[in-house]
Amino acid sequence: MSDAWIDELTPAHVRNLDVYQPGKPLEELERELGITGAIKVASNENPLGPSPRAVAAIPPALSQLALYPDAGGFALRRALSTRLGVGLEQLALGNGSNDLLYQLVLATCEPTDEVLSHKYAFLSYRLAAQVAGRTFVAAPTTPELGCDVEALLAAVTPRTKLVVIGTPNNPTGSVVTRAGAERILAGLPQRALLVIDEAYAEYAAEWPEIDHADGLALLKKDKRVVVLRTFSKIYGLAGLRVGYAVGHRAVIDILGRVGRTFHVGSLAMVGALAALDDHDHIAISARHARAAVERLRAEVRGPGVHVYPSLANFVLIDCGRPSTPVYDKLLRAGVIVRPMAAWGLPNHLRVSVASHQDMPRVIGALNDAFA
Ligand SMILES: Cc1ncc(COP(=O)(O)O)c(C=O)c1O
Known part of the structure:
Protein backbone atom coordinates (compact mmCIF):
# COMPACT_ATOMS: atom_id res chain seq x y z
CA MET A 1 0.00 0.00 0.00
CA SER A 2 1.44 3.33 -1.03
CA ASP A 3 1.71 6.24 1.35
CA ALA A 4 2.32 8.66 -1.53
CA TRP A 5 -0.19 11.11 -0.07
CA ILE A 6 2.02 11.72 2.93
CA ASP A 7 5.00 12.35 0.64
CA GLU A 8 3.05 15.16 -0.98
CA LEU A 9 2.52 16.95 2.29
CA THR A 10 5.99 16.35 3.76
CA PRO A 11 9.20 18.25 2.90
CA ALA A 12 11.92 16.11 1.32
CA HIS A 13 14.34 16.61 4.21
CA VAL A 14 11.76 15.08 6.55
CA ARG A 15 10.87 12.20 4.19
CA ASN A 16 14.54 11.34 3.91
CA LEU A 17 15.23 11.22 7.64
CA ASP A 18 16.28 7.89 9.08
CA VAL A 19 13.81 6.51 11.60
CA TYR A 20 15.35 6.33 15.06
CA PRO A 50 19.35 7.86 40.32
CA SER A 51 20.73 10.32 42.85
CA PRO A 52 19.09 9.33 46.17
CA ARG A 53 18.66 13.03 46.94
CA ALA A 54 16.60 13.45 43.77
CA VAL A 55 14.48 10.44 44.67
CA ALA A 56 13.79 11.92 48.11
CA ALA A 57 13.03 15.41 46.77
CA ILE A 58 10.41 14.43 44.22
CA PRO A 59 7.50 12.99 46.31
CA PRO A 60 6.91 16.22 48.31
CA ALA A 61 6.64 18.10 44.99
CA LEU A 62 3.82 15.85 43.73
CA SER A 63 1.15 17.97 45.42
CA GLN A 64 2.08 20.87 43.09
CA LEU A 65 1.44 18.94 39.88
CA ALA A 66 -1.71 20.92 39.05
CA LEU A 67 0.50 23.96 38.48
CA TYR A 68 2.56 24.71 35.39
CA PRO A 69 6.30 24.53 36.02
CA ASP A 70 8.35 27.70 36.42
CA ALA A 71 8.99 28.44 32.74
CA GLY A 72 12.20 30.29 33.62
CA GLY A 73 13.53 27.38 35.70
CA PHE A 74 14.72 29.97 38.18
CA ALA A 75 15.66 27.78 41.16
CA LEU A 76 17.69 25.31 39.11
CA ARG A 77 19.35 28.03 37.04
CA ARG A 78 20.26 29.96 40.18
CA ALA A 79 21.85 26.86 41.71
CA LEU A 80 23.76 26.15 38.48
CA SER A 81 24.85 29.77 38.27
CA THR A 82 26.37 29.58 41.77
CA ARG A 83 27.93 26.19 41.14
CA LEU A 84 29.50 27.08 37.79
CA GLY A 85 30.37 30.70 38.51
CA VAL A 86 28.42 32.06 35.53
CA GLY A 87 25.58 34.58 35.32
CA LEU A 88 21.96 33.45 35.48
CA GLU A 89 21.49 34.94 32.01
CA GLN A 90 24.17 32.55 30.71
CA LEU A 91 22.08 29.45 31.46
CA ALA A 92 19.24 27.78 29.55
CA LEU A 93 17.45 24.59 30.57
CA GLY A 94 16.35 21.95 28.09
CA ASN A 95 14.30 18.78 27.92
CA GLY A 96 17.56 16.87 28.00
CA SER A 97 20.70 18.41 26.49
CA ASN A 98 19.72 17.06 23.07
CA ASP A 99 16.77 19.42 23.10
CA LEU A 100 19.18 22.36 23.42
CA LEU A 101 21.23 21.20 20.44
CA TYR A 102 18.07 21.10 18.30
CA GLN A 103 17.26 24.61 19.57
CA LEU A 104 20.74 25.83 18.69
CA VAL A 105 20.34 24.64 15.09
CA LEU A 106 16.91 26.23 14.84
CA ALA A 107 18.09 29.49 16.39
CA THR A 108 21.27 29.97 14.37
CA CYS A 109 21.26 28.13 11.04
CA GLU A 110 20.00 29.71 7.83
CA PRO A 111 18.84 27.20 5.18
CA THR A 112 22.26 27.07 3.52
CA ASP A 113 24.27 26.87 6.76
CA GLU A 114 26.20 23.79 7.81
CA VAL A 115 26.60 21.92 11.07
CA LEU A 116 30.07 20.41 11.29
CA SER A 117 31.28 17.54 13.44
CA HIS A 118 33.18 14.35 12.69
CA LYS A 119 32.38 10.93 11.37
CA TYR A 120 32.11 9.07 14.68
CA ALA A 121 30.53 11.85 16.71
CA PHE A 122 27.27 11.40 18.62
CA LEU A 123 24.47 10.69 16.09
CA SER A 124 22.20 13.43 17.45
CA TYR A 125 24.46 16.10 15.97
CA ARG A 126 23.65 14.84 12.48
CA LEU A 127 19.97 14.41 13.33
CA ALA A 128 19.61 17.88 14.83
CA ALA A 129 20.86 19.36 11.55
CA GLN A 130 18.82 17.08 9.30
CA VAL A 131 15.53 17.52 11.18
CA ALA A 132 15.86 21.25 10.54
CA GLY A 133 16.72 20.62 6.88
CA ARG A 134 20.29 21.83 7.37
CA THR A 135 23.42 20.18 5.97
CA PHE A 136 25.52 18.06 8.30
CA VAL A 137 29.21 17.76 7.44
CA ALA A 138 31.24 14.91 8.95
CA ALA A 139 35.00 15.46 9.01
CA PRO A 140 37.33 12.45 8.95
CA THR A 141 38.62 11.24 12.32
CA THR A 142 42.01 10.11 13.62
CA PRO A 143 42.84 6.44 13.02
CA GLU A 144 41.72 5.89 16.65
CA LEU A 145 38.29 7.31 15.64
CA GLY A 146 38.74 10.45 17.76
CA CYS A 147 38.31 14.07 16.69
CA ASP A 148 41.06 15.07 14.24
CA VAL A 149 41.29 18.79 14.91
CA GLU A 150 43.12 19.66 11.69
CA ALA A 151 40.70 17.59 9.57
CA LEU A 152 37.78 19.26 11.33
CA LEU A 153 39.17 22.72 10.58
CA ALA A 154 39.87 21.72 6.98
CA ALA A 155 36.14 20.96 6.63
CA VAL A 156 35.12 24.47 7.74
CA THR A 157 33.47 26.42 4.89
CA PRO A 158 31.97 29.92 4.69
CA ARG A 159 28.63 28.20 5.47
CA THR A 160 29.76 26.55 8.72
CA LYS A 161 27.54 27.87 11.53
CA LEU A 162 27.90 25.29 14.31
CA VAL A 163 30.91 23.12 15.05
CA VAL A 164 29.91 20.42 17.53
CA ILE A 165 32.33 18.30 19.50
CA GLY A 166 31.54 15.79 22.21
CA THR A 167 34.24 15.47 24.84
CA PRO A 168 34.15 12.76 25.96
CA ASN A 169 32.51 11.71 22.71
CA ASN A 170 29.84 9.04 22.39
CA PRO A 171 30.45 6.30 21.16
CA THR A 172 34.26 6.53 21.08
CA GLY A 173 34.88 7.73 24.67
CA SER A 174 37.63 9.95 23.26
CA VAL A 175 38.31 13.52 24.36
CA VAL A 176 39.55 16.68 22.71
CA THR A 177 42.59 18.12 24.48
CA ARG A 178 42.73 21.66 25.87
CA ALA A 179 45.10 22.69 23.08
CA GLY A 180 42.89 20.94 20.52
CA ALA A 181 39.78 22.87 21.61
CA GLU A 182 41.73 26.14 21.56
CA ARG A 183 42.99 25.35 18.09
CA ILE A 184 39.40 24.71 16.89
CA LEU A 185 38.33 28.02 18.38
CA ALA A 186 41.22 29.83 16.71
CA GLY A 187 40.20 28.40 13.32
CA LEU A 188 36.47 28.96 13.82
CA PRO A 189 34.86 31.52 11.49
CA GLN A 190 33.64 34.64 13.31
CA ARG A 191 30.04 33.86 12.38
CA ALA A 192 30.11 30.35 13.88
CA LEU A 193 29.67 28.84 17.34
CA LEU A 194 31.66 26.03 18.93
CA VAL A 195 29.30 23.70 20.78
CA ILE A 196 31.08 21.56 23.36
CA ASP A 197 28.91 18.65 24.43
CA GLU A 198 30.05 17.70 27.93
CA ALA A 199 27.38 15.09 28.72
CA TYR A 200 30.10 12.95 30.37
CA ALA A 201 32.23 15.77 31.86
CA GLU A 202 31.76 14.60 35.45
CA TYR A 203 33.12 11.18 34.48
CA ALA A 204 36.11 12.69 32.68
CA ALA A 205 36.97 14.65 35.85
CA GLU A 206 37.84 11.29 37.42
CA TRP A 207 40.86 11.11 35.05
CA PRO A 208 42.83 14.22 36.12
CA GLU A 209 46.06 12.88 34.60
CA ILE A 210 44.55 12.96 31.12
CA ASP A 211 44.46 16.35 29.44
CA HIS A 212 41.00 17.23 28.18
CA ALA A 213 39.21 20.41 27.18
CA ASP A 214 37.33 22.50 29.73
CA GLY A 215 34.36 24.10 28.00
CA LEU A 216 33.56 26.61 30.75
CA ALA A 217 37.16 27.87 30.85
CA LEU A 218 37.02 28.34 27.07
CA LEU A 219 33.70 30.18 27.31
CA LYS A 220 35.34 32.68 29.69
CA LYS A 221 37.80 33.47 26.89
CA ASP A 222 35.48 33.41 23.89
CA LYS A 223 31.79 34.24 23.59
CA ARG A 224 31.38 31.84 20.65
CA VAL A 225 31.54 28.79 22.96
CA VAL A 226 28.37 27.00 24.09
CA VAL A 227 28.66 24.17 26.62
CA LEU A 228 25.96 21.48 26.87
CA ARG A 229 25.58 19.38 30.01
CA THR A 230 22.98 16.92 31.22
CA PHE A 231 21.43 15.33 34.30
CA SER A 232 20.92 12.09 32.32
CA LYS A 233 24.33 10.58 32.90
CA ILE A 234 26.21 10.79 36.22
CA TYR A 235 23.20 12.16 38.13
CA GLY A 236 21.22 9.10 37.03
CA LEU A 237 18.18 11.09 35.90
CA ALA A 238 17.86 10.11 32.23
CA GLY A 239 14.13 9.48 32.70
CA LEU A 240 13.49 13.04 33.88
CA ARG A 241 14.92 14.77 30.78
CA VAL A 242 16.88 17.78 32.02
CA GLY A 243 19.96 19.31 30.47
CA TYR A 244 21.43 22.80 30.34
CA ALA A 245 23.37 25.08 28.07
CA VAL A 246 25.96 27.58 29.26
CA GLY A 247 26.89 30.35 26.86
CA HIS A 248 27.17 34.05 26.26
CA ARG A 249 23.97 35.81 27.36
CA ALA A 250 23.17 36.77 23.73
CA VAL A 251 23.34 33.12 22.65
CA ILE A 252 21.17 32.05 25.60
CA ASP A 253 18.73 34.81 24.69
CA ILE A 254 18.22 33.51 21.15
CA LEU A 255 17.86 29.97 22.46
CA GLY A 256 15.06 31.21 24.69
CA ARG A 257 13.23 32.51 21.64
CA VAL A 258 12.99 29.13 19.88
CA GLY A 259 12.52 26.91 22.94
CA ARG A 260 8.99 25.85 23.76
CA THR A 261 7.47 27.23 26.95
CA PHE A 262 7.17 24.75 29.84
CA HIS A 263 9.38 22.16 28.15
CA VAL A 264 11.08 21.13 31.40
CA GLY A 265 8.65 19.64 33.90
CA SER A 266 8.48 20.65 37.54
CA LEU A 267 9.44 17.22 38.92
CA ALA A 268 12.40 17.13 36.55
CA MET A 269 13.66 20.47 37.88
CA VAL A 270 13.10 19.46 41.52
CA GLY A 271 15.02 16.21 40.95
CA ALA A 272 17.86 17.93 39.11
CA LEU A 273 18.19 20.62 41.78
CA ALA A 274 18.50 17.99 44.53
CA ALA A 275 20.92 15.87 42.48
CA LEU A 276 23.23 18.81 41.83
CA ASP A 277 24.30 18.78 45.48
CA ASP A 278 24.52 15.00 45.75
CA HIS A 279 28.31 15.00 45.94
C1 LIG B 1 27.43 12.79 23.91
C2 LIG B 1 26.01 12.87 24.36
N1 LIG B 1 25.40 14.05 24.37
C3 LIG B 1 24.12 14.17 24.75
C4 LIG B 1 23.39 13.07 25.14
C5 LIG B 1 21.93 13.22 25.43
O1 LIG B 1 21.68 13.62 26.68
P1 LIG B 1 20.22 14.03 27.14
O2 LIG B 1 19.63 12.83 27.80
O3 LIG B 1 20.51 15.12 28.11
O4 LIG B 1 19.41 14.52 25.99
C6 LIG B 1 23.97 11.83 25.17
C7 LIG B 1 23.18 10.65 25.55
O5 LIG B 1 23.45 9.54 25.26
C8 LIG B 1 25.32 11.71 24.76
O6 LIG B 1 25.92 10.53 24.74
Missing part, protein backbone atom coordinates in the same frame (compact mmCIF):
# COMPACT_ATOMS: atom_id res chain seq x y z
CA GLN A 21 15.49 2.69 16.16
CA PRO A 22 15.04 2.69 19.91
CA GLY A 23 16.41 -0.28 21.83
CA LYS A 24 13.71 -2.65 23.03
CA PRO A 25 12.64 -2.34 26.66
CA LEU A 26 14.31 -4.86 28.94
CA GLU A 27 11.04 -6.61 29.82
CA GLU A 28 10.13 -7.05 26.12
CA LEU A 29 13.52 -8.63 25.33
CA GLU A 30 13.31 -10.95 28.32
CA ARG A 31 9.87 -12.09 27.16
CA GLU A 32 11.07 -12.66 23.58
CA LEU A 33 14.17 -14.59 24.65
CA GLY A 34 12.47 -16.45 27.49
CA ILE A 35 15.07 -15.22 30.00
CA THR A 36 15.00 -13.25 33.24
CA GLY A 37 17.58 -11.07 34.96
CA ALA A 38 18.98 -9.54 31.75
CA ILE A 39 21.51 -6.72 32.12
CA LYS A 40 21.12 -3.64 29.91
CA VAL A 41 24.41 -1.93 29.18
CA ALA A 42 23.22 -0.24 26.01
CA SER A 43 22.34 3.37 26.85
CA ASN A 44 25.16 4.79 29.02
CA GLU A 45 22.85 5.13 32.00
CA ASN A 46 24.18 5.26 35.56
CA PRO A 47 24.18 1.64 36.79
CA LEU A 48 24.20 2.90 40.39
CA GLY A 49 20.75 4.38 39.81
CA ASP A 280 28.48 11.47 47.34
CA HIS A 281 26.48 9.99 44.49
CA ILE A 282 28.54 11.85 41.90
CA ALA A 283 31.87 10.84 43.47
CA ILE A 284 30.88 7.19 43.88
CA SER A 285 29.49 7.02 40.34
CA ALA A 286 32.61 8.58 38.80
CA ARG A 287 34.95 6.29 40.73
CA HIS A 288 32.86 3.27 39.82
CA ALA A 289 32.82 4.17 36.11
CA ARG A 290 36.58 4.64 35.95
CA ALA A 291 37.22 1.32 37.70
CA ALA A 292 34.71 -0.45 35.43
CA VAL A 293 36.24 1.05 32.26
CA GLU A 294 39.68 -0.05 33.45
CA ARG A 295 38.37 -3.57 34.08
CA LEU A 296 36.74 -3.78 30.66
CA ARG A 297 39.98 -2.65 29.04
CA ALA A 298 42.10 -5.07 31.04
CA GLU A 299 39.89 -8.13 31.04
CA VAL A 300 37.96 -8.25 27.76
CA ARG A 301 39.96 -10.25 25.26
CA GLY A 302 39.63 -12.17 22.03
CA PRO A 303 41.26 -12.54 18.63
CA GLY A 304 41.23 -9.16 16.90
CA VAL A 305 39.35 -7.54 19.80
CA HIS A 306 40.24 -3.96 20.78
CA VAL A 307 38.69 -2.07 23.68
CA TYR A 308 39.16 1.67 23.16
CA PRO A 309 40.24 3.99 25.97
CA SER A 310 37.32 5.97 27.39
CA LEU A 311 36.87 8.79 29.90
CA ALA A 312 33.13 8.18 30.08
CA ASN A 313 30.88 5.44 31.47
CA PHE A 314 31.10 3.16 28.42
CA VAL A 315 33.66 1.66 26.09
CA LEU A 316 33.71 1.11 22.36
CA ILE A 317 34.81 -2.38 21.35
CA ASP A 318 36.15 -3.38 17.95
CA CYS A 319 35.14 -7.04 17.75
CA GLY A 320 37.60 -7.74 14.94
CA ARG A 321 34.69 -9.33 13.04
CA PRO A 322 31.09 -8.36 12.21
CA SER A 323 29.42 -7.49 15.50
CA THR A 324 25.93 -8.87 14.79
CA PRO A 325 26.68 -12.52 15.74
CA VAL A 326 28.51 -11.27 18.86
CA TYR A 327 25.53 -9.07 19.73
CA ASP A 328 23.16 -12.03 19.30
CA LYS A 329 25.30 -14.27 21.52
CA LEU A 330 25.39 -11.60 24.20
CA LEU A 331 21.61 -11.24 23.98
CA ARG A 332 21.15 -14.95 24.57
CA ALA A 333 23.42 -14.61 27.60
CA GLY A 334 21.13 -11.83 28.84
CA VAL A 335 23.56 -8.96 28.19
CA ILE A 336 22.15 -6.17 26.04
CA VAL A 337 24.76 -3.95 24.39
CA ARG A 338 24.53 -1.36 21.57
CA PRO A 339 25.58 -2.35 18.04
CA MET A 340 27.34 0.47 16.20
CA ALA A 341 26.28 -0.18 12.59
CA ALA A 342 24.23 3.04 12.58
CA TRP A 343 27.53 4.89 13.15
CA GLY A 344 29.06 3.09 10.16
CA LEU A 345 31.00 0.76 12.45
CA PRO A 346 29.66 -2.73 11.63
CA ASN A 347 32.43 -4.47 13.62
CA HIS A 348 31.91 -2.45 16.78
CA LEU A 349 29.77 -2.60 19.92
CA ARG A 350 29.36 -0.02 22.67
CA VAL A 351 29.15 -1.37 26.20
CA SER A 352 28.15 0.80 29.16
CA VAL A 353 29.56 0.10 32.59
CA ALA A 354 27.39 -2.20 34.72
CA SER A 355 26.85 -2.24 38.46
CA HIS A 356 29.61 -3.72 40.60
CA GLN A 357 27.55 -6.87 40.98
CA ASP A 358 26.86 -7.23 37.23
CA MET A 359 30.37 -6.46 35.92
CA PRO A 360 31.69 -10.05 36.15
CA ARG A 361 28.70 -11.32 34.15
CA VAL A 362 29.15 -8.67 31.46
CA ILE A 363 32.88 -9.37 31.13
CA GLY A 364 32.30 -13.14 31.19
CA ALA A 365 29.62 -12.92 28.49
CA LEU A 366 31.85 -10.73 26.29
CA ASN A 367 34.79 -13.10 26.62
CA ASP A 368 32.56 -16.13 25.87
CA ALA A 369 31.18 -14.35 22.82
CA PHE A 370 34.70 -13.51 21.58
CA ALA A 371 36.21 -16.93 22.29
